[in-house]
Amino acid sequence: MIAFENVTKRFPLGNVALESVSFTVNDNDFVFLVGPSGAGKTTILRLIMHEYLPSSGNVTINDQxxxxxxxxxxxxxxxxxxxxxxxxKILPEKNVYENISLSLKVNKTPSSQIQQEVLKALSLVGLSKKERVFPSQLSAGELQRVAIARAIVGNRDIILADEPTGNLDPKTAWEIMKIFKKLEGRKTIIxxxxxxxxxxxxxKRxxxxxDGRLIKDMKKGGYEL
Ligand SMILES: Nc1ncnc2c1ncn2[C@@H]1O[C@H](COP(=O)(O)OP(=O)(O)OP(=O)(O)O)[C@@H](O)[C@H]1O
Ligand SMILES: [Mg+2]
Structure with missing residues (x-):
């Protein structure tokens, strides 16, 4: 579970990125985080990633x-x-297989298990047979598929995506979103x-x-700004 309790994030020059934000995301929930530029979306993701400490309030990830x-x-x-x-953020000098397996290698996962996991992830994102291809030979949509495969290997239970369809045409954006939908119910997705x-x-929720404040938390549905 992810819980934000009255989380405020201030930056050194006085910029307030989040102001007393509270919400919880249960395991395997699927959540869209929306709002205009500067609203605080990336700041929320960075706090969950442990890139920042909150200035005040608590961020709890899986009881920690x-x-x-x-x-x-x-x-x-x-x-x-x-x-x-x-x-x-795919490494250009490494092929698809190497990009996806990097974190597993760092964790000293046995290579037979790495292979199994990478092939499973590639199949899920629809990129089987591209494992030896280099990033320069892939389309933007395919690069994002590699990034999703990289994010899911290693039994990670939380998947965070920051504007994952922002560089993609509408059709490709939908293809990428369908992959996230496939993961629904198996991972916590924000x-x-x-x-x-x-x-x-x-x-979805x-x-x-x-402006750094949580305006609405809608169980299901669309939104208008
Ligand atoms: N490292 C930082 N130092 C100072 N201010 C920051 C920093 N990171 C974010 N901010 C400020 O915090 C506010 C929220 O930024 P954030 O990046 O979270 O917005 P966002 O909702 O992700 O916007 P966008 O849709 O443009 O990506 C903005 O006013 C931004 O300028
Ligand atoms: Mg952002």
Missing amino acids: VISSKSFRKIHELRRQIGVIFQDF IATHNTDIVNSLQ VILMK
């Missing part, structure tokens, strides 16, 4: 409260979380997005942010 103490266990905590970005078309169509 994020604190300067928990930061010492940061590698262990981050292992539970897979992240997907708008600009894919997707920050400006794509109102997708959010309104899928009728929507957390609406504005």
Whole structure:
């Protein structure tokens, strides 16, 4: 479970990115995080990723409260979380298989298990047979599929995506969203997005942010800004 309790995040020059934000996301929930630019969506994801400490309030991930103490266990905590970005962040000099297996290698997973996991993830994202291909030979949609495969290997139970369809045409954006839908019920999924078309169509829980405040938390449904 992910819980935010009155979380405020201030930056050194006085910028307030989040102001007393509270919500909980249960295991295997599917949530869209929406709101205009500067609303605080990325800040929420970064707090969950343990990139920031809250200025006040508590962020709890799977019963672990994020604190300067928990930061010492940061590698262990981050292992539970897979992240997907708008600009894919795929390493250009490594092939698809190497990109996806990197985190497993770092964790010293046996290579037979790595192979099994990578092939399973590639099949889920619809990229079987592309494992030896290099990123320069892939389309934007395919790069995002690689990023999703990379995020799900290693039995991560939380998947965070920051504007995952922002660099994709509408048709490809829907293909990517269908992959997230496939993961529904198996992982906790939080997707920050400006794509109102997708959010309104899928009728999932929507957390609406504005100016660092949580404006609405809708169980099911679309939204209007
Ligand atoms: N590292 C930082 N230092 C100072 N201010 C920051 C920092 N990160 C974010 N902010 C500020 O916090 C606010 C929220 O930013 P955030 O990136 O969370 O918004 P967002 O909802 O993700 O916006 P977008 O839709 O444009 O990605 C903004 O006013 C931003 O300028
Ligand atoms: Mg953002």
